[in-house]
Amino acid sequence: MKKVKTIIGLLVVSALGNAQELQSYINEAQANNPDIQAYEVRYNIAQEKVNEANWLPNTEFGAGYFVSEPETRTGAQVARFSAKQMLPWFGTVSTRKKYATAMAETDYVDYVVAKRKLALAVTQSYYKLYGLKAKHDVLDKNIQLLKTYETLALTSVEVGKASLVDVLRLQIRQNELQQQKEILRQQFVGEQASFNGLLNRNTGLVVEVAGVANIPENDLVMVDSLQLNPELLRFDKMYESVAKAELLNQKESAPMFGVGLDYLPVQERPDMTFSDNGKDIVMPMVSLSIPIFNKQFSSKTKQNELRKQEITFQKQERLNVLESALAKAVAMRNEARIAFNTHAKNLRQAEDAEQILIKNYETGTIDFNDVLDIQELQLKFQLNQIQSVQLYYIQSALINYLINK
Template sequence: MKNIAIILFFTFHLASGQDLQSYISEALENNPTIQKFELKHELMQEKTNEVNSIPNTEFGLGYFVSKPETRVGEQDFKLSAKQMFPWFGTITSREHYANALAAVSYEDIAIAKRKLASEIHQSYYNLYTLKEKNSIVDENLELLKVYETMALASVESGKATMVQVLRIQMRENELLALKQDLLETFASEKTVFSKLLNRNHPDGISVVDTLFIPKEEMDVLDSLSIHPELIKFDKMYASVEKSELLNQKDKAPMIGVGLDYISVTERPNMTLADNGKDILMPMLTVSIPIFNKKYNSKTKQNELAQQEIISQKKERQNELETLLSKAVHEKASARINYKMQVENIIKTKNAEEILIKKYETENIDFYEVLDLQELQLKFQMNQIEALRKYFMAQTTIDYLSVKK
């Protein structure tokens, strides 16, 4: 259920998000970073069993080399057993402290899963952007081929020069080089994406055909107070409180019970009451920490640790609030930029149609054609980049907040 919530948290804006959802599920199951934090949490939980114990029972055996003589006989050897018990509630305090530490490690899992989902989205959007840019380059290469055919025909009719044809061909070479760079970057990003899924190879990775910017924005609630990164600080603070309660219990005395057994040999040729009777001596001991300087120091350390946690939480909260504000601004800016690029592309398409019609009736300046093609490529690249920035900003918002 926790994994499903993370998946749904991030996937509302995909035109076809099923593939991405399955990728996130796969990553949450297989990513070694998540497994590391889950194992750490299990380890911290297991520590509660470790602290739920009392000190070792002490056994002793002593043999009298020089046997002391008593009225009822010589003492041969001595057996002893002793068990110390912590003060009432100490073991419970240890369990509470261990559980508090386990609760902190649990938040590490939640944070790691959020970050992993965010990284998968970012890599996914990079893949989509590279794929679309490659398609844009292909579209412009086809356009240049048309221009090249037109230019060659114009050369034959004396309306253009071969220099203009060569300029078009050089432009084609530039786009072919750009296409090769995009393909290599795409292959590299697929490797990054596959490693997030903990796959050994990037085969079988695909992205959706279309991403779109929603017509209406969803409101963002100020939910940073319940963000796992900040909740973790609250649980760290609580763990220090449990540590201090345990420290106060450790200052209390320890009570011990024991039993000594001494073997006694009968005195020969004597008739005595209790002759050779062994000695059995129950004992009660108390361990009192008279010199408790270390406990006072521990109290001071806990107070300082709590102050540090408060400062760390405030620092991180300020950072998250800044990230959220910046992401909201970048998202709005990307939407505006995207809309502007769409309008510019429409205008370049209209200009292209005008040039084609002009070619049918009179001479055409192919330098102007190349300038127009370069502008069109620029606007198309800016459009897909604006789309990428929009979704990158949305990913940051998704990581930091919830939507209504």
């Protein structure tokens, strides 16, 4: 079987024939959504922390003045100046930078997950708008059909083949459908505001959605797996960052050594003449800092080991949740396909029944009660078909989010 490589959005928009429009909405949302912008800033901060990790302990400078000048053979010591720099163990700075880089990579995965979730929310909201618009259009067509039947009924009344009750029933039915249209219009306005909110723009802007869509005969082949989902990769990055934290802990538990210099100016002795009279003192110094009481480092090691176990359990738990979500989404998508096919078959039969009624009218007999019953069945099947299409693509969007990296 030929492998099919899918990308985000391809599965759920190809059948609508309006992929570019939906993708442009997703791009706009990812560029303007405040939550995504906050994640991006957080990642930029994490990247900057890599530069922050390149540091050394403060250089120490000291100066002192002898109130009571100590006398030496070469003269009296006047003051003392010192400079000292402690240096971490070999490789500590580079290990610290690697740890900061690992933390930045974790934040980047969070950023990717947030963008994917936003794309999923935009896609699902888009298909809700599609469903509301499609139902609105179907109701409008059915109202026009009822008006046609009303005209037939009025003609039948004139020739005594129908009563005004039939006309009134057809008008009442039109009123009911008109009410449903108004409700759908309000629901569309509400969902449109939610959709625009995801794009961080004026909630009153009109959203263009695609026309009527069908469910494709075959689903695209799923070749990726849950293991590539960024939600799970995030735990791998977290595990890696803990491993880097332990390496840094080992480096920081090692000794630190320092280099320094003391400078002591010396006054000349006025009562004596010799070669080193008043010679200043320069004293290079080396120091070593040993963490003898290093319980904190052994405790950090234990904490890091426990943290690794925690991340492993968290990843397994998240995998279980995603597997359940995937199985449920696939099942619901299959249900949508089954329901769509059933409603299509029922709709064809209802249309056949409608044709029979129309032919009966041509022969001079028509039962408008049957007309209303058939019209109501047709509308039911049409609305259910739209609901199935909407459910199919919403679940396809979720499946695409779960299995693609």
